[in-house]
Amino acid sequence: MRPVLEARGLGYSYGNGLLFRGLSFALGPGEALALLGPSGSGKTTLLHLVAGLLPFQEGEVYWEGEAIRGVPEARLARRRLSFLGLVFQHHFLLPELTALENVLVPGYLAGRVDRGRAWALLEALGLKEKAHLLPQRLSGGERQRVAVARALYLRPRLLLADEPTASLDRRQAREVLALLRALAREEGAALLLATHDEALVEGLPALRL
Numbered sequence: 001m002r003p004v005l006e007a008r009g010l011g012y013s014y015g016n017g018l019l020f021r022g023l024s025f026a027l028g029p030g031e032a033l034a035l036l037g038p039s040g041s042g043k044t045t046l047l048h049l050v051a052g053l054l055p056f057q058e059g060e061v062y063w064e065g066e067a068i069r070g071v072p073e074a075r076l077a078r079r080r081l082s083f084l085g086l087v088f089q090h091h092f093l094l095p096e097l098t099a100l101e102n103v104l105v106p107g108y109l110a111g112r113v114d115r116g117r118a119w120a121l122l123e124a125l126g127l128k129e130k131a132h133l134l135p136q137r138l139s140g141g142e143r144q145r146v147a148v149a150r151a152l153y154l155r156p157r158l159l160l161a162d163e164p165t166a167s168l169d170r171r172q173a174r175e176v177l178a179l180l181r182a183l184a185r186e187e188g189a190a191l192l193l194a195t196h197d198e199a200l201v202e203g204l205p206a207l208r209l
């Protein structure tokens with residue numbers, strides 16, 4: 001099967017500081033890979049590279065077989081909207097919108113508004129009762145679950161998660177991560193998950209920086 005994401009020989013430095021070199025990996029639909037390494041090892045940089053958000057120095061990134069180096073930014077940005085879902089350490093929910101409306105934001109951007117889809121995701125994430133609440137009325141874990149629903153809303157092929165549970169306590173972190181992994185698998189999205197917390201992703205194949 002053609003990989004959703006493939007990296008070949010990726011290398012990156014800031015100034016004189018080499019972060020990584022010769023990184024190669026591939027991820028198929030529904031597969032997950034943990035990106036491990038201490039703070040400052042380059043996890044965020046690697047996620048930005050595979051998202052096409054940083055200029056390439058060494059190596060190539062392929063999205064469903066297509067090299068993204070040199071693709072004009074406007075085209076890449078359009079493609080990114082449906083290809084890529086992003087979850088960050090901070091939820092970045094819009095404070096004036098309810099949970100449901102936040103999940104629908106990518107739908108408005110892409111011209112694909114489907115309230116049934118947003119409801120189904122909130123339900124799968126255990127948030128049906130909270131759909132009409134503003135983010136300030138939600139717990140940290142609930143906010144991150146809304147952010148997961150928003151990232152999945154457009155059915156991305158690839159989900160990039162950068163320390164998505166770092167601001168949560170242990171129990172909430174495990175809960176959010178289990179839901180994120182289960183939903184990604186169910187929807188056939190490839191998942192690349194950066195964390196410094198190895199215990200949290202035990203059992204997942206891992207790439208160490």
Ligand SMILES: Nc1ncnc2c1ncn2[C@@H]1O[C@H](COP(=O)(O)OP(=O)(O)OP(=O)(O)O)[C@@H](O)[C@H]1O
Nearest residue numbers: 014015019037038039040041042043044045046196
């Ligand atoms: N724009 C930049 N210019 C110079 N150095 C940078 C830049 N962005 C990041 N760095 C440096 O590169 C290193 C890797 O940063 P990066 O954010 O990729 O690491 P990380 O593993 O994601 O860390 P964390 O877990 O703390 O977020 C850090 O030492 C950082 O200071």
